[in-house]
Amino acid sequence: MxxxxxxxxxxxxxxxxxxxxxxxxxxxxxxxxxxxxxxxxxxxxxxxxxxxxxxxxxxxxxxxxxxxxxxxxxxxxxxxxxxxxxxxxxxxxxxxxxxxxxxxxxxxxxxxxxxxxxxxxxxxxxxxxxxxxxxxxxxxxxxxxxxxxxxxxxxxxxxxxxxxxxxxxxxxxxxxxxxxxxxxxxxxxxxxxxxxxxxxxxxxxxxxxxxxxxxxxxxxxxxxxxxxxxxxxxxxxxxxxxxxxxxxxxxxxxxxxxxxxxxxxxxxxxxxxxxxxxxxxxxxxxxxxxxxxxxxxxxxxxxxxxxxxxxxxxxxxxxxxxxxxxxxxxxxxxxxxxxxxxxxxxxxxxxxxxxxxxxxxxxxxxxxxxxxxxxxxxxLKLAREDEVAGYLLTEAEDMSRMRALLAILKQHQIEIKGLSKDMEREGKTFLAQNSIFIPLEQPNYRLIKSIFSTRTSFEDNTFYDVSNWNLPLAFNIDYAPVERRFWRKLPLTDTVPGFMQTPLTLQQNAYAYVFSWQDSQAPRLLKALLDEGVQAKIASTGFSAQTTQGNVSLKPGAIILPKGLKQPGDWVEIIDRQARTLGIPVWSVVTGLTEQGSDLGSRKMLMAKAPKVLLVGGESTSQYELGEVWHALDLRLGIAASLVEVERLAKIDLSQYSHVIMVDGNYKSISEQISKSLEQWINAGGVLIAQKRAAKFAADKDWLKANFLSKEDINSAFDFNNLIYADKENLKSRQDVAGAVFEAELDLSHPLFFGYREPTLSYLRDSNLIMRMPNRPFVAPSRYTRAPLKAGYASEEIQRLIASSANVVAHNVGKGKVIAVVDNLNFRGYWYGTSRVLSNALYLASFIDAEG
Known part of the structure; x- marks a missing residue:
């Protein structure tokens, strides 16, 4: 048989x-x-x-x-x-x-x-x-x-x-x-x-x-x-x-x-x-x-x-x-x-x-x-016929972010080349020590084209899942396509940079030690040092420090570890061990005077405090987004956050927490008692980080001074005339945003964007929640560009509504702060480019001083 x-x-x-x-x-x-x-x-x-x-x-x-x-x-x-x-x-x-x-x-x-x-x-x-x-x-x-x-x-x-x-x-x-x-x-x-x-x-x-x-x-x-x-x-x-x-x-x-x-x-x-x-x-x-x-x-x-x-x-x-x-x-x-x-x-x-x-x-x-x-x-034939021969990628400051991207590419068996010397391309400098080249002529051509795609038009605009997953955009890595006619001019080598910064030998009895905030692992290093009793300060402005390695320029957010604070007896060994573990160089500073910027004892240098974080979850919240935040805090930042369901908030003493994080969800059922407790906590000095519909909830409670487009506002952007019943699904896909990449302009002087180098940033947007641009200065450090769609699908009507709108708003509320974001900062655990905003909200919120 x-x-x-x-x-x-x-x-x-x-x-x-x-x-x-x-x-x-x-x-x-x-x-x-x-x-x-x-x-x-x-x-x-x-x-x-x-x-x-x-x-x-x-x-x-x-x-x-x-x-x-x-x-x-x-x-x-x-x-x-x-x-x-x-x-x-x-x-x-x-x-x-x-x-x-x-x-x-x-x-x-x-x-x-x-x-x-x-x-x-x-x-x-x-x-x-x-x-x-x-x-x-x-x-x-x-x-x-x-x-x-x-x-x-x-x-x-x-x-x-x-x-x-x-x-x-x-x-x-x-x-x-x-x-x-x-x-x-x-x-x-x-x-x-x-x-x-x-x-x-x-x-x-x-x-x-x-x-x-x-x-x-x-x-x-x-x-x-x-x-x-x-x-x-x-x-x-x-x-x-x-x-x-x-x-x-x-x-x-x-x-x-x-x-x-x-x-x-x-x-x-x-x-x-x-x-x-x-x-x-x-x-x-x-x-x-x-x-x-x-x-x-x-x-x-x-x-x-x-x-x-x-x-x-x-x-x-x-x-x-x-x-x-x-x-x-x-x-x-x-x-x-x-x-x-x-x-x-x-x-x-x-x-x-x-x-x-x-x-x-x-x-x-x-x-x-x-x-x-x-x-x-x-x-192989498609690759050889492609006008693009490959992609150049470079990252000079955040080695950890680049290593994370390379780890993914290597696991997918994607071939990677290095550069034997520095080169210029389309007005950008690609330093050999900080750059790689990904050739398209390799077995994974189709996968590479997919993960570098910036396509915005499709045969069918209905998506079961996201419409774009461009990895360099997700990791905020600068990259450029290389045309085939230019390919043979590339100084390629099989030696790929390790993107590891050289550890520095710490001088005993230095006046202070400093490290940059530019690397995405810097917040984890700060947390590790605070956990071991090392006292630290954070710079609100850039400065130039005299170190044993010479004069070093540091950008806002730099961490200062002064000898003059009460430090553990083995504090230098602690700093050296933790810095080497995370691959972040620490400089030995010889004097508190700086050639440029504030001196190290300036009142502009605030004491760093380990955040005590409460994550709000429960039946009405998105388990995916809360899990993404939990994962980021636990595995990326080393922060032990407390998870509490919405309905238990009434029994929680909020005063023991520095930050409350609320992700996307339906918060309409929150009791007046819980709302009042949250409001009192914010006014007393708490920092509320509200994402997507949690931001809308904060606005409805008047904690967040921002307005959102209503469903009617969005509907009014679409022409419903002459539609037949068969157009229903297509209309819905045009009104929604199913995982597309949008570009925003950043205020790099704002504490939420310390550590960023470029004035634009790609966000993953998976909702049609739109926050109007506030008419107050200093409160919207990130706003969408006039032509915001970078990759993936969004209808022209939605693009026009999102253009120039605010996607991050942060301001004072009493002694506290409200930080609102309409995008998913930690999307699926790989959108490294925006997850840094969360780190900054946890450690740098004290620097925010704008009235809502």
């Missing part, structure tokens, strides 16, 4: 599954198979059938480890650890003989990406499950698929394993999966409750979709902010799979989706041949569901545009990424418009499409392998 015939029987069985709870793994798998009795079944290890309870990640790891020990078809690696130290696994399934020569087969596959005969190379299929923790059907199904590959007997399975290597990532988000398993299991009774309002189906904030820091890991494949993504990308480049399947869940009232997605929303750098192969594989999924009579859909709702998702990142590199979306029971049983949806049914469908993926990939093996080779050849 051929594998496809087995699947037909399997599908017929699936349609009857809902009639009873599966009691064993074979109930989920094709009928007529026998299984190796020495390989443990999932139920024999778990103590219950898959689907009866939600599997915890530790149980998943335990089962997969036993599977690898018991079957010669399986090998397993721990490829990394999550923030919560859960192991990330990669299982490799192939025949026993292939396992003995796995490295050689992998090398043969990789060689075939470029040249040679690919027919004898193995087909590599990657199955990745449950990147969202509360979409658990995939991770639970992974045990059944793994058992099938490890234990199923027969010529068809053996033929698959002889010709292919199947990689299984059983849980893309172990921390989120574990949170959700605990939530679902703790609310399960002997009698399942299908009612949608039952607590099992309504997770408590912040929910389990996200990872430890509340990030959506399915947006992190390109950005690599988290260890889960970094481990996964390393594996992707080791294997470069032909097919990469990504198993998700969606709303309970949905059916089942598999790609292709919306045809007009394909990334323009993805070849049409990718869609052709996706359609070929889709026929196998459709046939499987046709046999069961289940509902499904394609080519709507989901797109293939953003290269930072699990089903689209592969498309940029010659693999075929496939997104699967199963209607979610969000627990064990839930009512839907199609009737009660049981958790075992959702698991069954993920098993079904996992096996149809294997079947379809095997049937299309030759086409898939040829496609990867043709993709590489076509990519």
């Amino acid at each position: 051929k594998l496809w015939h087995q699947l037909v029987i399997f599908c017929l069985f699936c349609s009857m599954l809902a009639q009873g709870q599966p009691s064993k793994a074979s109930d989920y798998l094709p009928k007529g198979l026998t299984f190796d009795a020495t390989v443990p079944t999932p139920e024999s290890v778990l103590g219950y059938p898959v689907g009866q309870w939600h599997v915890r990640h530790d149980q998943l790891v335990h089962y997969m480890t036993l599977l690898a020990k018991s079957s010669p078809r399986v090998s397993i690696d721990e490829i990394g650890r999550t923030h919560e130290q859960r192991p990330l696994l990669m299982l490799k399934f192939t025949s026993k003989a292939n396992q003995q020569r796995l490295d050689g087969l992998k090398e043969k596959h990789l060689q075939g990406l470029v040249e040679g005969d690919v027919e004898d190379a193995p087909l590599v299929i990657w199955l990745g499950y449950s990147v969202h923790g509360d979409e658990p059907s995939g991770a639970n199904a992974s045990m059944l698929v793994a058992y099938y590959l490890a234990a199923a007997q027969g010529k068809e399975v053996e033929a698959l394993l002889e010709k292919a290597i199947v990689l299984i990532d059983p849980s893309l988000n172990p921390d989120g999966l574990s949170r959700f398993a605990q939530w679902a299991n703790m609310h399960k009774g002997q009698n399942l409750v299908a009612d949608k309002v039952h607590r099992e189906h309504v997770q408590a904030w912040p929910g389990a979709r996200t990872n430890h820091y509340w990030f959506d890991l399915n947006r992190d494949w390109l950005l690599l902010t988290h260890p889960e993504s970094r481990a996964r990308i390393a594996q992707f480049h080791q294997w470069r799979p032909n097919v990469m399947a990504d198993f998700h869940e969606m709303g309970t009232d949905s059916t089942y989706f598999f790609q292709p997605g919306v045809p007009s929303r394909k990334n323009p750098w993805t070849p049409d041949a990718n869609v052709t192969l996706t359609n070929s594989l889709a026929k196998f999924h459709a046939a499987a569901f046709d046999k069961t009579g289940q509902l499904y859909f394609t080519e709507e709702g989901f797109d293939d545009f953003y290269y930072g998702k699990g089903s689209t990142y592969p498309d940029a590199l010659g693999s075929v990424g496939i997104l699967f979306e199963q209607a979610s029971s969000r627990g064990h049983l839930q009512d839907s418009v199609h009737g009660p949806l049981a958790f075992p049914d959702t698991v069954q469908n993920q098993v079904l499409t996992s096996l149809s993926t294997l079947e379809g990939a095997l049937e299309n093996a030759s086409a898939l392998k040829r496609y990867q080779q043709e993709f590489a050849q076509d990519t």
